[in-house]
Amino acid sequence: MKILCNPFFLLFVIVGLLFLLRVLLIRTGLIYRTKKWWRSIEDCFHVHQFFKVPEFNESMQENQLYCKVSVYLNSLASIEDSDFTNLFTGKKSNEIILRLDSGQVIDDDFLGARVSWINEVKTDATCSRALLLKIRKADKRRILRPYLQHIHTVFDELEQKKKRQLKLYMNIDSDRNQSRRWRFVPFTHPSTFETIAMESDLKNKLKSDLETFLKAKQYYNRLGRVWKRSYLLYGPSGTGKSSFVAAMANFLGYDVYDIDLSRVLDDSDLKSLLLQTTPKSVIVVENLDRFLMEKSTTVSFSGVLNFMDGILNSCSAAERIMVFTMNSKDHIDSAILRPGRIDVHIHFPLCDFSVFKTLSNSYLGVKDHKLFPQVEEIFQTGASLSPAEIGELMIAHRNSPSRALKSVITALQTEGDRRGSVNVGRRLLDAGSRNSTEDSSDHLGIFCKENFNAVKDIRKLYGLLRLRSNRKAQSFDSTPGQNDG
Numbered sequence: 001m002k003i004l005c006n007p008f009f010l011l012f013v014i015v016g017l018l019f020l021l022r023v024l025l026i027r028t029g030l031i032y033r034t035k036k037w038w039r040s041i042e043d044c045f046h047v048h049q050f051f052k053v054p055e056f057n058e059s060m061q062e063n064q065l066y067c068k069v070s071v072y073l074n075s076l077a078s079i080e081d082s083d084f085t086n087l088f089t090g091k092k093s094n095e096i097i098l099r100l101d102s103g104q105v106i107d108d109d110f111l112g113a114r115v116s117w118i119n120e121v122k123t124d125a126t127c128s129r130a131l132l133l134k135i136r137k138a139d140k141r142r143i144l145r146p147y148l149q150h151i152h153t154v155f156d157e158l159e160q161k162k163k164r165q166l167k168l169y170m171n172i173d174s175d176r177n178q179s180r181r182w183r184f185v186p187f188t189h190p191s192t193f194e195t196i197a198m199e200s201d202l203k204n205k206l207k208s209d210l211e212t213f214l215k216a217k218q219y220y221n222r223l224g225r226v227w228k229r230s231y232l233l234y235g236p237s238g239t240g241k242s243s244f245v246a247a248m249a250n251f252l253g254y255d256v257y258d259i260d261l262s263r264v265l266d267d268s269d270l271k272s273l274l275l276q277t278t279p280k281s282v283i284v285v286e287n288l289d290r291f292l293m294e295k296s297t298t299v300s301f302s303g304v305l306n307f308m309d310g311i312l313n314s315c316s317a318a319e320r321i322m323v324f325t326m327n328s329k330d331h332i333d334s335a336i337l338r339p340g341r342i343d344v345h346i347h348f349p350l351c352d353f354s355v356f357k358t359l360s361n362s363y364l365g366v367k368d369h370k371l372f373p374q375v376e377e378i379f380q381t382g383a384s385l386s387p388a389e390i391g392e393l394m395i396a397h398r399n400s401p402s403r404a405l406k407s408v409i410t411a412l413q414t415e416g417d418r419r420g421s422v423n424v425g426r427r428l429l430d431a432g433s434r435n436s437t438e439d440s441s442d443h444l445g446i447f448c449k450e451n452f453n454a455v456k457d458i459r460k461l462y463g464l465l466r467l468r469s470n471r472k473a474q475s476f477d478s479t480p481g482q483n484d485g
């Protein structure tokens, strides 16, 4: 009986019960109902105001705003969270478009405020349609006008994206006197977020991270920060880093500036290259680790840091996305990886069984196979190959899934086994060193985005991600920030 009065024991029981409750809510899907209840309780404490955007005006002419808002809402990632969504094929044969059904609600975040849109369709003879904006009165003055302006801007961008052919710029090897430093070719890389084998939750987080960033112009201005966001993609060769950059550019409809640092003459040349980039572009530096290791004499370390800070971008009010790729960030100076310089760290691991299944589905059209348990068993021993290697084997035997899977098994047992065991060792070492250094660079992304949040929140967030990353061989070091918007 005495043990029941022990506060540590009680605390342990409470934590255990909370954990069980969380598992129960997630497993049964009750978490969604709980979230809904929580939101309706929250709503009870707020006064809301509604704004109606009808499809037609009084003279029965089409209301352009309705069209714009409709395009905007259908482009939001949160449409996938709506209870009922219609699916249509797009212009391309493999494209699927989501459209909000009648009476459905879609949420959006803007400048830290949450708004909802209701797709209203009258069931009477008129069948009139309208979109209803629900906004908290407390937020109305602050966000209504900028939000409507934001919808206009996004609509214009989406329209432009449809028409515009993207460009891939490369810096030319030339002398200083040449004013034009970039040469371009049409950017036709077919990679999209759909074609990259990656945990879907992580993909959605990254998509909404990009969207949140794009909405955050005023927020960045208010903070006196350059409106840029930097991503570090790191992982072994052939794990999809370059493909991911292409997917990002295609998703955003942005041109790509691929900077080859070995062709840059010196720091000022690097600055002028940056100055010559256009707004709404993804600026990419591939294999930054290799460049830093080689200790180049042309561009100095501080030149690279200044470039990463994008100081010169402040000349322009338009947004920039910077992406750096590395095979490993183990020996990289922490100044390179510090918060603000790199906002989001994304790890690209070698294949695990779940990525293998995604690849098998997309490359061979095979969702399940009698050889899958054997493949899973080999992965469990720590053997692994890169998605590029597995993809190549599958392409080579695409007419015979069984042969393709057998060749993957053989490759895993030989090459993968050797490399996998090294990786397992490394992973264990990584885990050990992380535990001993609490503020490892993996936390950086979170510190950047949640700048002023309590350490407690960061740990909580990071704990969740860490749980997932342990399961999925660690892939995303930071949750896309919601504070930006």
Ligand SMILES: Nc1ncnc2c1ncn2[C@@H]1O[C@H](COP(=O)(O)OP(=O)(O)OP(=O)(O)O)[C@@H](O)[C@H]1O
Binding pocket: 195, 196, 197, 198, 235, 236, 237, 238, 239, 240, 241, 242, 243, 244, 327, 348, 387, 388, 389, 391
């Ligand atoms: N996660 C993945 N999902 C689907 N395909 C992938 C994935 N990773 C790699 N591939 C395929 O493997 C090939 C090589 O990928 P990619 O060039 O993006 O790798 P990388 O990480 O940039 O390699 P490196 O570090 O050598 O530059 C591409 O054809 C790509 O389609």
Ligand SMILES: [Mg+2]
Binding pocket: 241, 242, 243, 286, 325
């Ligand atoms: Mg690459």
